[in-house]
Amino acid sequence: MTAARSIIERILGSLGASGIVRTGAQRRADRLARLLRTLISERGEASGAALARQAVALYQGLDAPARSHFFQLLARDFSPDRELVLAAAKAYHRDPSPENLASLERVAEPARQEVFRRMNMAPGGTATLLDLRRHLLEEARGHPELTMVDHDLTHLLASWFNRGFLELRRIDWKTPAAILEKLIAYEAVHEIHGFPDLKRRLERDRRCFAFFHPALPDEPLIFVEVAFVNEMPSEVAPILALESVVGDPRRARCAVFYSITSCQPGLRGVSFGNFLIKQVAEDLRAELPNLKVFATLSPVPGLRAWAKKALHKSASAEPLRAKLVALADDSAAVPPPELREPLEGLAAWYLTREWSGGHAMDAVARFHLGNGARLERVDWGADATPRGRAQSFGLMVNYVYDLDQVERNHEEYMNKHRVVASAAVERLAKTVEPLFVDKPQLPAPTPAAER
């Protein structure tokens, strides 16, 4: 378990070497690391919980420098031993017996994982590990060697926050204020301006659902906000309006997922959104049979940035190109009505034709298309805020979740690298084809290679 040493030592210098004056931060980090080593070396569990409690308390007492040092120790001293790994791999290669496999698994799993499992045994352990990962992610930006610690923690968290362990709860005005307060703080898409604003979003023509984990009963992991409306909406302001009339959910035709927010930085990369949207859609369909359409009203965050680059590169001589380039270059410009059609076309093209690493280039598109949604409509002027114009010329789009089609759509998207879009969107995309005439219009997917 002293592997990975050389590379890290190169980065750290001779951390902890004798003769070097150590700081208080180092000492505290070292102390915790020693405790953790004891924690995982105990064959029995006699003192497990007590030691775990101590470890958690020590960790929580670390200041930023001590924490940095501690993360380095986790990377350096709790990785698999190179020699043992090689020996076990050779043995398994020679004879893939259960014993050899067990040995391999034992030596190949970094001791960090057991560290984290043991820390989780303390009261508040799970919350502490999420906190640890949040700091780790920040620290890892400048310290790539920490990605291996993060890799192990993510592996564990993904296993622990398995969908089978999550609880879907409806959030309403009867929910404890301590939880509502967190929704207000976390909301990432359309800011919630205090409790009265939130209250409007919890009236009977709105819904809010969140996933919780039993070990964090007061902490929403992700939540989605839904509005019941008559028609698939083409702008967001009416949904957010505080003074709007409260409608009757039993008469609504359309459920709009107008906001979805991941709450825990410590769970970045552990994905629940797909499960949440589908579960909510299924539940609502069962409760309110009048609902016929489940759709989003979503931003297109990468549109203008892409358009700027792509239009500059374009060899097209179309006069339109110049106008669009001028608009794309100015993040504060108000999109003129006469450019509505080409801008909608650009959005359609961008979302259906532009890929990156086997996925749709746009982050939001990637999420919904990957979930099996269909790109349904481009909405001109849907988000008239400066941010909306800077991101996407004020355009938004609707993705539709047709529960009977999501698997097939997903299949198309994943395996054939084809975006399922409405005929209208397809038509829009075609209108801007001349602008990109030299460009291969479709990716040439070799699925095996991209996987």
Added chain:
Amino acid sequence: MTAARSIIERILGSLGASGIVRTGAQRRADRLARLLRTLISERGEASGAALARQAVALYQGLDAPARSHFFQLLARDFSPDRELVLAAAKAYHRDPSPENLASLERVAEPARQEVFRRMNMAPGGTATLLDLRRHLLEEARGHPELTMVDHDLTHLLASWFNRGFLELRRIDWKTPAAILEKLIAYEAVHEIHGFPDLKRRLERDRRCFAFFHPALPDEPLIFVEVAFVNEMPSEVAPILALESVVGDPRRARCAVFYSITSCQPGLRGVSFGNFLIKQVAEDLRAELPNLKVFATLSPVPGLRAWAKKALHKSASAEPLRAKLVALADDSAAVPPPELREPLEGLAAWYLTREWSGGHAMDAVARFHLGNGARLERVDWGADATPRGRAQSFGLMVNYVYDLDQVERNHEEYMNKHRVVASAAVERLAKTVEPLFVDKPQLPAPTPAAER
């Protein structure tokens, strides 16, 4: 929702191409295995939950032969690839970089683990996996190759049933009948004869606590039964007596852990008992400050079998030996009062001096001593049932949990291979020393080697 069908059928469609005549059981097992491969090969999670649901349903529909076949497939087809493992190990050996470590972990982890994680996403997934493991353990008896499947499932379950995720609940007469019924069914130490018997064990001078996991809210994992008494008990019958007078817990001096039962065969080897006993002892100490002694009244299941073997082997010419040999040879014999002292001595010797693989030889001793308990007293005639006589000449013992000493005791036991016992027990052990004069009395622990 019928979309998933065609896709899955497409996946399953190319079954039986090999031209070999396969049984129905094989076909069903193969079909499930193929589905599982799809389940884990999905890059996104779009169809995850739906496929998981189907996988769980398919598994639940397997009969015994199909299940056997399926287990074989899990062992054969979901293990790490030997070549990939070797290559990754070599790369990591050459350069233990984060990337190489990540690769190593990815290829060394059997795909089975992801299979189980995905199955867990289905409603009822966790219960299904416990059921699967129960069958797997039975099947593995005759099929050692299945231990590698079990190894992976155990690894996951130990991680999921981490103490930090367990909920300690008090069981009393207000507990739902559906749960009480299970306690009656599961109780492994002192049979519960229906609800009225159980009711007596839940009166205010008794307590019962169980661990639950949030994914199995109605399934106790392990439970412990406690009696509040004035003195550390030397026989079990008064505790179990249905018609005994209900005492006042605020006046009791001693809490006796008189029964502890693991409920889930599917969790065999995932240990909670240590946590349960200590947590309960701590909670009771806080609630009832009058409690001064936390003790067990425990069987010594291996005593007679060991004594028989050891006495036969003994070279001692003591006349006592012959009498004891005669008694040990007859599992139905009633231990005569005149042999009380030597039999108590044998028990003390057996529990303090006999080791096996670095642990106390007796299974119950191993559990409590490993938890840091102290062997306090040998109780003559404590269990006068035929079973009690056959196991241990009717003797039982008390282990004491002194919360301020358990860590030190545990340390003694684990690191110095010394059983912490009362002076009385030590004296008893010495009385039979002449019988084992040729035998090395203490193990010569080389801790490093034994670890």
Added chain:
Amino acid sequence: MTAARSIIERILGSLGASGIVRTGAQRRADRLARLLRTLISERGEASGAALARQAVALYQGLDAPARSHFFQLLARDFSPDRELVLAAAKAYHRDPSPENLASLERVAEPARQEVFRRMNMAPGGTATLLDLRRHLLEEARGHPELTMVDHDLTHLLASWFNRGFLELRRIDWKTPAAILEKLIAYEAVHEIHGFPDLKRRLERDRRCFAFFHPALPDEPLIFVEVAFVNEMPSEVAPILALESVVGDPRRARCAVFYSITSCQPGLRGVSFGNFLIKQVAEDLRAELPNLKVFATLSPVPGLRAWAKKALHKSASAEPLRAKLVALADDSAAVPPPELREPLEGLAAWYLTREWSGGHAMDAVARFHLGNGARLERVDWGADATPRGRAQSFGLMVNYVYDLDQVERNHEEYMNKHRVVASAAVERLAKTVEPLFVDKPQLPAPTPAAER
């Protein structure tokens, strides 16, 4: 407040008179009565709860003789003052002003009522009052003067146990054992033989519902047992059979209320059954739209006793009369098949034609007909137990609750003194008309007089 003295003193003799040696029981009762007088004389409430606690404790400590004495004191010393009442009534007669009405109400309400309201303030007060009334009812049998105490307590309890304060709860196998145990103890119609028997009655083709009061959260007040079957049943044994196959409630056509039990003797005369049956029927109709018939399978407890008397009195010379007389005289006789039709006729006649005090003569009929049920069918051989034969020649009947008709049926029954029965039952009743030829067949209701 010293009214009602003379009459009671006549009965009691000189209870409490000076110069007479008083017993310990008397002393304890007197002490409680004095405390109660203080309790209600406090103008403020400063010591209310403390005194109430004391009063409840004193009451609970009374033995039977002291309790008897105490009840007498409640009757004697806590009644309205005759002079004050008369004066207030005269003032109100002269001028029915708000002030005079308030005075009247104040002096006409027995001080006992305030006593009970104050006792209710103590923890466990409500339960104590129910217990008090249970004893009071027993005591009142030989002491008619106590009916005035009972009248006041009943008045209060009826107000407190108002339907608006009751909670309807479904009882199932997840219900705490402490409550299930009470159902087993209380069941008055078809004995429940322990937990396994009860469990069968809580499977998914059965239902059990109870009313609870928030002040007695663990005490069912009344419960009803329902079975889902395909046809309106004509015998009770199949419903009670422990080993019967569990059916699918979503396919059942008929919900049978096969047992309804009032649990609290202290609430005798405070009626919930009507509310319970209708609420349950409404809820089940909403949950299981397949249910078309809501019926009972009910005993006819007064049939044979009535028949015996009526047939003896009858002047009819029909040869049938003699046979029926012979059968009615023998409570152990097995009703012969050839008498099936006349016996069914007798039951139909009895239930539809025999009235007493403006109500159906039969107690069970009174309940269901008063609730607005329809008498649907007479079931030959439905209850073949000795008790069934002794009560009603083994006959039972079905009452049907047609929720859209109950108000109209009730109206018929209450105002027109007409039993709503099926055509078949009407036909049966006519067949025995010759036996009662001299008897007025229908009551001549003068509703005003009977009210």
Added chain:
Amino acid sequence: MTAARSIIERILGSLGASGIVRTGAQRRADRLARLLRTLISERGEASGAALARQAVALYQGLDAPARSHFFQLLARDFSPDRELVLAAAKAYHRDPSPENLASLERVAEPARQEVFRRMNMAPGGTATLLDLRRHLLEEARGHPELTMVDHDLTHLLASWFNRGFLELRRIDWKTPAAILEKLIAYEAVHEIHGFPDLKRRLERDRRCFAFFHPALPDEPLIFVEVAFVNEMPSEVAPILALESVVGDPRRARCAVFYSITSCQPGLRGVSFGNFLIKQVAEDLRAELPNLKVFATLSPVPGLRAWAKKALHKSASAEPLRAKLVALADDSAAVPPPELREPLEGLAAWYLTREWSGGHAMDAVARFHLGNGARLERVDWGADATPRGRAQSFGLMVNYVYDLDQVERNHEEYMNKHRVVASAAVERLAKTVEPLFVDKPQLPAPTPAAER
């Protein structure tokens, strides 16, 4: 049941007389009154719940004029019949038998009470009755005849909201927002400025408790706010300060009840405050043994108004009198420091010497002294707001709840008409004696007369 007619008709004029055109409001009120008559005339309960539901719906549909008319009908048509009352009273006077008493009670209880009991059976019935009473109280201001309706409803509500049926709940930040929102709306003493302000009042050095009734689970009836501080406070601002440091409740010596608010206008006159304060004090004493003082920081709402009147009337020639008169005449004046002592003296005098109808004159004093609290201290400048100055020259006082003394204090106050006050307060009162030299300093209580 047509009593009380003449007097009301005198007031109402010829309401409902034939030949008069009736308004729509009258018609709707009449319709409801007829329905209620049916509701209570039903001998059985067959249609009870249905009719009750209808009655509640009809009531809720009444507009203000119809409601006024309906209240008049409740007063006119649902009072006891004069003749029946007189006859029953005479019979009871002649022979106070149980039967005659039962008759008396039956005819003397206004039919309104049964009306309200029946309305309560409908879902939402209790809330409707509270709403009805709220309107009734408003209406009764100009219509004294309605006090008899109010008298009956109050009688019922006092019985239904008996302490024994109330639930004490702690309010904290985990309480549903829907309830917290109501606290913000209801708070009557120190306004709560939105959720963040409330949150500070729910931190761990603050407490909030409320009584709830099971029929209104989301409606606080009364709530009290408590602060844990080191010393009995002499001003309120530090307690309310939003940004104050959160203290450790385990170290506080004093629990201050700094705000107590009755929430339900419909329950005016039904008193819970006494029970609430004592229960909370008892519970806190058990939980936090460090708490030695339970005190209030209370306004003296009637001080200046009384002082103005009393000083004007005073015959004293003290020069001080003129200064005080000038100050008392000006509600906006800032009390000058040199008048501190005489003003404190006035407050002490007012609270200890001024009685009205057997009670302390000051409303807040009446409440706390009636509960058995001790007047402990006068706090100069405790409430520097304009309102505080206008009411009481900016003075506040502390009442102390000494749980072991409250009964004795209460006794003193109720029976001896003596205010229990600290020596300091007594001294203060004496300092102003010269101002009231002609005035009898102590009431000469003839309790019987005052009762």
